[in-house]
Amino acid sequence: MPQLPDYLTADARELIEDQYADRPHLSPVLDAILAVLPELGPVTVQARKTIVSLVTPRRTFAAVRATTRDRVDLG
Numbered sequence: 001m002p003q004l005p006d007y008l009t010a011d012a013r014e015l016i017e018d019q020y021a022d023r024p025h026l027s028p029v030l031d032a033i034l035a036v037l038p039e040l041g042p043v044t045v046q047a048r049k050t051i052v053s054l055v056t057p058r059r060t061f062a063a064v065r066a067t068t069r070d071r072v073d074l075g
Helices: 012-019 024-035
Strands: 044-047 052-055 060-068 071-074
Antiparallel strands (some): 044 052
């Protein structure tokens, strides 16, 4: 059986740490966004290799991406 890529076997924390490894000064932006999630109701954080999706039981309502070394996009 072939070896799976690391990003397919990593947990969410590892994926997020990897996204911000070369831009740690942007990590507080994601932390601030995640801090307000409890006020919004049930939200699941789904981390991928390059993006963090914010999902309610009905839909994905936002995505956070460290787009450049100086910018985090929230869409």
